[in-house]
Amino acid sequence: ERVGFDEAILCARKSDAQLVTIMDRVLEQGESCLMTRLEPEVFDRFPAHHRARVDYDAVSRMGYFNWSRPRTTGPAQIAVVSAGSSDMPQAAEVIRTLTYFGAPTRQFIDIGVAGLWRLLGNVEELQKFPVIVAIAGMDGALPSVLGGLVPGVMICLPTSTGYGVSHSGQTALNAALASCAPGLTVVNIDNGYGAACAAYRALNMIRKAASLAQGC
Amino acid sequence: ERVGFDEAILCARKSDAQLVTIMDRVLEQGESCLMTRLEPEVFDRFPAHHRARVDYDAVSRMGYFNWSRPRTTGPAQIAVVSAGSSDMPQAAEVIRTLTYFGAPTRQFIDIGVAGLWRLLGNVEELQKFPVIVAIAGMDGALPSVLGGLVPGVMICLPTSTGYGVSHSGQTALNAALASCAPGLTVVNIDNGYGAACAAYRALNMIRKAASLAQGC
């Protein structure tokens, strides 16, 4: 693969027939694939022999098709940080994608700006991670605060939680993009898959640098 | 006055002739007035006898017309908090308006989210203020952080600083409105005059409650 990882199947807006065709082809080629935005009711309509090959999780709405868990080696180098229960599906999408790629993660929850002390209590730990995915909806203040405290690669994942002027995540997105904290990067609203891919790109480059250095 | 304070003259978009007529009328009635959004070049074109009666400040772009400073009594009960140099004009508009109303203020600058430690060093002090005006542009994260730490009346003043998705203050405005911190209130972008009026309304009610209580 040119970019270093497989593309996933975005199940939203695909018909049942299209999804079955894709799974057939994957099986034929003896491959596995990652399925995102797979609603429970769509999964339930899968033919039994396909459903049996899917490791499905309803919170992240993701399936691993024809996949066997790789042995994960080494400690987590990617931190996935979020404020609380509303952003759980997006956090799960990030973690499940990275698990599929074979990249261990460590999750930090209840790290919201409103309860600043909990966040501060974790800063020292977070400063050790080379890659951080910061998830936030509504006002999206978490990335700004975190970004001023840690040196790692910051990937901000705005979520569509909230109402009114939250504008389905647009405010959290804009807040992350306009942040005073320098060097934040951002992905599309609710794009947990994309945030995971971005984190994995960084991890790959770090691993490659380490193995090159080790080689000398 | 029904609402407890004078209306100000919004000088933007008024012709020189209109402004002179207003000042003439104010003089005739032996009154004073507050002039907002008064650009230096407009002020410079005022007739000399009017210009002599204006106490003008270029940072806040405000003038006190035919006004003599009241004796201010008691300690500051309104804190005006901002991140730094870019939001100075708006902070000045808040403070100058409250000075005109006879309400002492205390200014906190360099209290940005990026430098969280400076903010935390001031929290104890800020918790004592019954009214806080929190000024922030760009991502507007300051009000969210502050709002979770202090019990006073919070008036958020978003500013038009920033570029791109800052959208001339709209992102900071939305972030304050969508904040997770409970009980924040917000005024229009760059509306330092309005934030000051809101602070003054709260101060008036606090003063009234105190003098009623003292009366018993």
Place this chain on the structure above:
Amino acid sequence: ERVGFDEAILCARKSDAQLVTIMDRVLEQGESCLMTRLEPEVFDRFPAHHRARVDYDAVSRMGYFNWSRPRTTGPAQIAVVSAGSSDMPQAAEVIRTLTYFGAPTRQFIDIGVAGLWRLLGNVEELQKFPVIVAIAGMDGALPSVLGGLVPGVMICLPTSTGYGVSHSGQTALNAALASCAPGLTVVNIDNGYGAACAAYRALNMIRKAASLAQGC
């Protein structure tokens, strides 16, 4: 609590499992909590032993969990003003939140700009309130009219009623923020909980000032 009141549980977008976990924890710690945006059908799915501990109201979509009504003392100092039947859920959210906090309110309904005479008939009464929550959808003209007539702290709550260019409350929000009436403050669209918290912050400061003054 640093800010003077408990945070509420925003039930929207939380799974049943997440809500049950939260209620379990609240019970364990012998506390109570306020639940907002709790849809009737979600409430109906609660386990019976939890449902029994919830004082639920379908209009405001709020529940008091494990809560016993405090003795409320003194007259209402917060007025909750709205135009009519369409904004009832938001008015209810404001009032139920303040009831939970132990703050008595007085409700004024049918105070719309279209029937200006009813509004004018209540002005004298409204001028006595130190804190007013003004609720309005569609064109949001009520806060502007009220704001020019009363001296108290004005908290405007725009609602998502209306269609077309009402833009789900955005027009009412902008009208309140851009109002000519000086010193209005605004909260997010349909954020009755936030308006109540803002009112409660002001009330707390007023009460504190009164008790300090009484102390002397």
Place this chain on the structure above:
Amino acid sequence: ERVGFDEAILCARKSDAQLVTIMDRVLEQGESCLMTRLEPEVFDRFPAHHRARVDYDAVSRMGYFNWSRPRTTGPAQIAVVSAGSSDMPQAAEVIRTLTYFGAPTRQFIDIGVAGLWRLLGNVEELQKFPVIVAIAGMDGALPSVLGGLVPGVMICLPTSTGYGVSHSGQTALNAALASCAPGLTVVNIDNGYGAACAAYRALNMIRKAASLAQGC
């Protein structure tokens, strides 16, 4: 003319050469014309023999070209109402256009929602007018209040005054369109010419009805 009045020349974005060509043609045909959005500096660059034929007014930025004032008959049937000094150019555009059409107007100024008593003092008078042009910027609350009090044809002219969420008149426009007051009609932001044409259409139909009735 099919629609009952002449089209005007919108001078904005036309080159000097284009405007001269238009005036030449008007002269050749022995006609007159109304020029809108004619900036003073553009007018100053007109050839002298054309400038001499223009009755120019800088407030409304309008010129009457090759025109002689018609004898106006009868009392004013169109009221032009605005809040104050900021909306003066738009009010002037309405009045000057109707003057060109030979329709007398009566202007009401300082009729803002903030000073509700001044507005109420004029209601009885305003109820007599068959056609009212209501001009308002910022929050645009004036049309809503007026519309609930008078029976005439209501034409709302939103203006681009204000800043921040006034969004160059969009908020005032939306407030007028979303108004609770029934039967308001609206024209484009700052379109004083269009508001006048709309008023003139109504006046024409009223005059025609009257003369038909008189005929019987």
Place this chain on the structure above:
Amino acid sequence: ERVGFDEAILCARKSDAQLVTIMDRVLEQGESCLMTRLEPEVFDRFPAHHRARVDYDAVSRMGYFNWSRPRTTGPAQIAVVSAGSSDMPQAAEVIRTLTYFGAPTRQFIDIGVAGLWRLLGNVEELQKFPVIVAIAGMDGALPSVLGGLVPGVMICLPTSTGYGVSHSGQTALNAALASCAPGLTVVNIDNGYGAACAAYRALNMIRKAASLAQGC
């Protein structure tokens, strides 16, 4: 009534209980009322004794409550023009409202810009109407074309038909407001009731002028 006609009941967003209370009160006072945005399923849930008093129409989603048809006198003076079948509900809302007010209308359908010849074939007839309601969705070109051909009061009613950049009627609304045709007036998207009220205001003024003239 100050404005010359009754306000209608906007049923959208009102609970069944609220609607029943309103109907009870109307009955008690021996009055009638007009109900708009009344969905069939809401109407079906009305108590039988109320349902019996409602003259309901599902296309316009309107009900006449406790109402008996007035004798309509004279020819139609209001034309209601639309392009075709998609805008039928809005046209029906205009016509049913005016019927309630006792104002006869004449409907022109299939008058779209795409089939320009049908429109042209009706121009002569349309030029006779003192008041025209022009209904258009999508690109909203109908009002612009019509407005250049007829002298009457033009009330444009943009509709939410269309998809993509139709933006739920916003494009048709803006096209009508920005029209080159002079003197068009506009109401909110899908606001058939408001368009009818505006037409009725004009009709009232025309009738009043006629009866005054006849009196002399």
Place this chain on the structure above:
Amino acid sequence: ERVGFDEAILCARKSDAQLVTIMDRVLEQGESCLMTRLEPEVFDRFPAHHRARVDYDAVSRMGYFNWSRPRTTGPAQIAVVSAGSSDMPQAAEVIRTLTYFGAPTRQFIDIGVAGLWRLLGNVEELQKFPVIVAIAGMDGALPSVLGGLVPGVMICLPTSTGYGVSHSGQTALNAALASCAPGLTVVNIDNGYGAACAAYRALNMIRKAASLAQGC
């Protein structure tokens, strides 16, 4: 060239130094180029030896660099239609680009929807053109009307003329895209160059078909 014509140089936002470098390179390679959005004051600052090689036109803000007019053969197959004087610069950009490409055009002006009779008088002529560029600002009604009357390739060029809800051409753009007239195509606001390229693509395919057919 793969696409059948040269790319132009978009001069906006390029520094003088960058433009000179480009012209030097063009000269070196013995080529010519088309320069768009070339402001007069930028052109005036060109070195004399370059300025001498530019055939510049201030209305379209375009320059032909190092270019000699090709012999144009055959009749015009592309019609360029616009309403009037405000859209002249955009019409000029279309025509000058096509002239550069060697494609003769025929211009129709004063073809606005407001003066429908002028438009109708030209329909028969316009029906003969295989390619039509329809230019319109403000409400953008022209393409809709024209599109229902002619069979050729329709390329709509919305312009930024107008104010308020014209939104700098966005309303005209949306109206063309949402048009009821079937088969309209649209280019970016004020993109006369792009409209010309699109017209030229169509012309090329038509010419190619003709020469292929002639060959048989």
Place this chain on the structure above:
Amino acid sequence: ERVGFDEAILCARKSDAQLVTIMDRVLEQGESCLMTRLEPEVFDRFPAHHRARVDYDAVSRMGYFNWSRPRTTGPAQIAVVSAGSSDMPQAAEVIRTLTYFGAPTRQFIDIGVAGLWRLLGNVEELQKFPVIVAIAGMDGALPSVLGGLVPGVMICLPTSTGYGVSHSGQTALNAALASCAPGLTVVNIDNGYGAACAAYRALNMIRKAASLAQGC
């Protein structure tokens, strides 16, 4: 037909009764018609004798009513290009419309920018087509890449696939309109019918040129 093809019936927002009336009329006149946006459940509710005359396809949501397939002559001159499975309904709408018009098409799928090599492998083939419909959602990069490689008439059809900042197709639309590739033309989001009509206009002009040339 003036424009060279029949208008289609847009079934969205039409009531069952309206659709039946239209089909009756088509039958009476011995014609056929094309029905777009015809949802399966609406089609299922058609009276049996009408349903029997409809050639319905659920992917494109289109019906051919009372239609018999014309003999198609000659090779496909219109290419319909899309990235993959999500844009299938829109591609189907284009192809089915052109089939109805009697214009053969050739479909290219899996031509996405992400898999650039597949796209490049088809360029030579695509360069032979005089007309190309390029379908793309999300970031809409396909038209830009294709437009720089082929000389034919380019008609871009943005789709509403994607989430977050895809903004229901607005981003893909804007990307196509703002493309650096010169001479792209664009239709409304998801407007497969319109894209087909535009392609058919071009095809008609090409065919006409060929037959004229052959004539000589």
Place this chain on the structure above:
Amino acid sequence: ERVGFDEAILCARKSDAQLVTIMDRVLEQGESCLMTRLEPEVFDRFPAHHRARVDYDAVSRMGYFNWSRPRTTGPAQIAVVSAGSSDMPQAAEVIRTLTYFGAPTRQFIDIGVAGLWRLLGNVEELQKFPVIVAIAGMDGALPSVLGGLVPGVMICLPTSTGYGVSHSGQTALNAALASCAPGLTVVNIDNGYGAACAAYRALNMIRKAASLAQGC
């Protein structure tokens, strides 16, 4: 420094006096600083003794204050890719910031999607870079194409070049965020400084991994 690099001074919107104060303080503390958005005319107004200490570049509008170039070691690991001359200022801002931080870069220009072959010719080289900053305005297609071809950390910098629906960079921003290419990250429009900081965060983590690995 917690985040691994110095904050820059954003000179836009700061008064001359504020900038001088900042420079004084920097000098006093014997430090250096990076100044962004420093307009030539502002720089020219600096006091001579400060101007002498600024290494100023007008293209990037950046100054290095009191700074001496560090010895840069090792090959460039950050590629800065852009399409052409219009995006030069933003590319310069990225490169100058990284130079200040001591990180060597390699610049690729004329890599636009329109000239796909130039881009393809550089792919092999680009695949070697662990970090890539992809700069694009208008339709922003470059990041999508590049992102599917290279494995490194992708940081997209949308620029405000273009007009009409480019919406000052918003379209390029949204296209990058909505891209089909997996794992792209994005910064604010024209935020070259932020893109550089993000690249530097990644570089730091890579360097750290390498030196840790080397240590073992």
